[in-house]
Amino acid sequence: MTPLAFLRPSSWDLPLFVHLLGAFGLVGGVLATVTLAAGARRRSEHAPLLTSLALRTLLVVVVPAFVVMRVGAQWILSKEKYAENSDWVGIGFGISDVGAIVVVALAILAWRAARRVRAGDLHPRSGTLVAGLGSLYLAALAVAWWAMTTKPGA
C-alpha cells in the first residue's frame, strides 16, 4: 500500500461516509433478505409474511442503500482521480455493476416467490434462489470491501 492510499485529504471524508452508510445498509438489507427468504422455507406457515417482507426489504432497504453506496463511490472517485485506473477501484466498480443486476434479479425472484406463496406453493424455487443468490452477493460484497480496504495495485 502506498502512503497516498493510507493518507487521504479531509475533503474525502463526507463522500466516504456516504459511501460507507450505503454499503452498511446494503449488507444489512441483503442479510435481512436472505434470512427472511431462508426463514420462509423453514417456517412454511409464515411463508406468505416472510416472502412479502423479503420483497419489501429489497425495495425499501437494499435498493436505496445500493444507490447511496454507488453515489458515494462516484463522489469519492471524482476527488480521487489518481485511483481511476487502479485494480481495487476496478474490482469495486465491477462488483457494483454486477451487483445492480443481482439486486434487480433478487427483486424479481422475491416478487415471484411472494406471488407463488400467495397462490399456495409454500416452497417456491424462486424463494430458494433469493436465499442462494443473496448469500453469493454477500460473499461478493466481502470481496469488494477487501479490495476497498487493502487496495491491491494502489
Place this chain on the structure above:
Amino acid sequence: MTTYDWLLFAHVTGAFALLGGAVAAAVFSLSALRRERPSEIAVLLGLTRVAVVAVVAGSILTLVFGLWLVHEAHYGYGDGWILAAIALWIVGSVTGEAGGRRDARTRELAERLAREGDAATSELRARLRDPLSLALSYGSGAAMLAILVLMVWKPGA
C-alpha cells in the same frame, strides 16, 4: 498485503458484521412492530437472533482489530477520538445488550401467546412499543453510527 492491510480488512469486516447485523435486526424488529398476531411477532423476533450473532461477532472483531490497528498505525491509545470510540463502543454494547434482553422477553411472551390461541393482547402490544426498549435499541444504533463518524473523520488525528 501488509500487516496493516490484514488488520484493516479484519476490522472493516467486523464493522460490516456489526452494522449490517444492526440493520437486519432493525428490519425484523420494525416489521414485528407492525404485526398483530403473536405467532408472526414471535417468528420475526426469532429471526433477530441471526442478526445478533453478526452483531456480537462484529463487536468483538472491531474492538480487537481496532486496538491492534492503533498500535500498528502508530496512533496513541490516549488520543481523544480513540478514547471516544472505545467509550461509545461500551455504551453501544451495554445498551444493545439490555435492549436485546428485553426483546427476548417480548419474543418469549409472543411464543407463549401463539401457543395459547394466537390472540393479540395489550401486554404484548405494550412490550413491543415499550419506550425504554426502543430507546435502548436506537441508542445502541446511534452509538455505533457515532463510532463510524469518528472512524471516518478521526478528529484530532
